[in-house]
Amino acid sequence: MAGAGLLFLVLGLGLIAWITGRARAAAFVKADRTNLNSLPSYHGWYMALFAVVPPLLFLAVWGAIVPALQTDMVLSAPAAQALPMDGFARASILSEARAIASGAQDTAFQPMAEQFVPLYRAAIAHYNWIAVAATVLLLFAGGTYAFTRLKPDFRARTKVERVVMGALLTASLIAIVTTIGIVASLIFETVRFFQMVNPIEFLFGATWNPQSTVTPGGDNGFGAIPLFWGTVFIGAIIAMIVAIPLGLMSAVYLTQYARPAVRKWMKPILEILAGVPTVVYGYFAALTIAPALRDFAAAVGIPGASSESALAAGVVMGVMIIPFVSSMADDSIAAVPNSMRDGSLAMGSTKSETIKKVLIPAALPGVVGGVLLAVSRAIGETMIVVMAAGLTANMTANPFASVTTVTVQIVQLLTGDQEFDSPKTLAAFALGLVLFIVTLLLNLVALRVVKRYREAYE
Template sequence: MVIGFAVIAWFTARIRAARLRPIGGDRPHSLPGYHGWYVALWLAIPALLFLTVWSLVLPGLVEQSVLLDPAAQALPESQIERSAILGEARALADGSLGAAFNEEAEALIPAYQEASNFYGVIGIIATLLLAFACGAYAFLRVRPDFRARNRVERVVMWVLLIASLIAILTTIGIVASLLFETIRFFERISIIEFIFGTHWNPQSTTFSDDPGSFGAIPLFWGTILIGAIIAMIVAIPLGLMSAVYLTQYAPARIRSIMKPVLEILAGVPTVVYGYFAALTVAPAIRDFAVNFVGISSASSESALAAGVVMGVMIIPFVSSMADDSLAAVPGAMRDGSLAMGATNSETIKRVLIPAALPGIVGGVLLAVSRAIGETMIVVMAAGLAANLTANPFESVTTVTVQIVQLLTGDQEFDSSKTLAAFALGLVLFIVTLLLNIIALGVVKRFREAYE
């Protein structure tokens, strides 16, 4: 209702402002649209703010009213039992629960419904009165010399500032929560053992803390092996070569078809890649290891299977960045190389790629940060075993997979096993942040060179 009245106020104020005559022959300060937005904002914002506050205090008011009802005298003295019965009565009253488990809760349904209706009507009336009062105040200020544009632009500026602060505060909240829980973890487990230990088996610490079970080196190595080595061996050559072909060799018609098809890979859900890795790629790699490499104990869960599919997934990241970087190289450099007698391939190898190298490197670093944060493909294709091995045909795990495993299931949140997930998350956050900073710095230098 408030939004609907705000729309009506916008049209009404706009029409009123358009019909006003300027004072002394001067032009009105603001266009009619600004007057309409001024009145609509004055009507909507205070009313919506009041409605938000009222929705927060409404449950408390309803509960206090229910507790004064004679039927509430039969509630038990225990606060836990009392809260459970009141919550059940509330659910029965609003229809989210079909049957009662406690007779006391069923007796409180009429009191809850009556209190909810009473305070609900009060909230609606107060919201509409506030909306009309604020709207009337703003409507009376619609005059030719009124600076409505300045007021509206100031509101827009505050909205943009709040949006920016939400993003910043969210990041600060994430970092603070990770730091707080990580500090609690390192009060129990040595940071040296965590960073440099080679044995990871937190499952053995369910009933007692064993500092020797939190060595995260196998997790770090598994993350690097899958996300930064195998995936990059697949993604960098294919992505770079596809970008070179699309920018230097492909006709315009083929480029207009192939580039969107290539970028479709970025929109495929990771669980689909996981199914593809587990059902198609992993068995093929296992058969290859058994028949051609001679590894009789090869498993269908391997770092190679996860890394190959992950590399295919991040090809669009490398290709798109390399494509933009090659296209941004000044045409005079390419033309000058060809004019000097160099072939097209020599120009690409010795002129275009070196000139676009900062942007290409930035794309690669962004792709690495995307790869090391991947979870689903590793869970379905690489397994959960924390092995410290260089054999790509063996099962390994990554930091993200262990975070998911540690935070799921029925276990105490205050245990070292659970707190270890926050320590791993902080390490992953720092590594990803550093990679993004380096990548953005490289891209910034690239843009300054060729703007």
């Protein structure tokens, strides 16, 4: 691979530049017996940076533009006259020829691609030479410039530190870039979706049955209400019915009652529940819990029992959330001032009365914040519902029936044939945007509640 070889060449020469710069600085000390402004290694770094950074920037830009240049060169050859005029067929022949020429593919499926392979080989070789020459030239120019600037009183350290500072700032800006990337990509595709499907129909329609073709003004089966209901039913109702009592009571028991030895062992064990991959939970729900629940429902005589039930997915998801609720409750209870607890105990109330009437009410905002965070995590959870909850959009409150969720449909819509001009594919991004906004709001509200409450006791 030419790119990797070139990269190693640049880094190797950079190392030589570093050694040269340091040796040069050390030579100043020997010759003049003066003190350097900066340590010799900073001179080395200064030179290495000047030698390495411009070629790397060049290579990054080059990597983006060179395929187009190579294709232009191939197309300018006389053989290119024979190519079909149809843009798609043309592109597929050329990309196959490129794949063979660069060694990614062995044989051509399209006979026409064969004759372009040598042309591509020549183009790649041609531009590789240009790249190597330009890189080495830039490297030496930068290195030489830096070398001439090295003097005993040269402030190499300040310059190098400025670069380090720039790198630190860039690294922290990546978080913002990622956020912008998420928002931009979701909005970009969602707007395209809403050009085809009415947003009102999407947000308030009650039938979900997406098709690839859309009739304007008609009911196209893009009503997401059943998905929202399924998501809330599984993530915010069933899962929380499991997770809140178990998580809260576990936290209370482990912090207030358990002996230190029990606490030391049980806390990490419960935390394993949060570390088990969700695909394992999903498999467990589909393999064990769901059939058991279906059989139970059939035995009791509940109608509409399905082997993919909301209950199976919700219960398993609730178990996954237990450690999350438990640690949030733990933190909130620990933040209640001891004086309140001691006061209650001094009045003669029992431990459980203190917990129920003093600690939990005092910690309630923190607990509620934690529950909101847990809900936001549960509704964004994907694998458990994909494997255990089913695909049919049902508006039902029967926990034994199959419902579907936003995340299931995103996976479902995007794992078949992806056509980025069909509303069926684009609908996934609209669902993703809704999910993103809802989890964002839940998180912001939860963090604000928790923060307010912390301040109240500080």
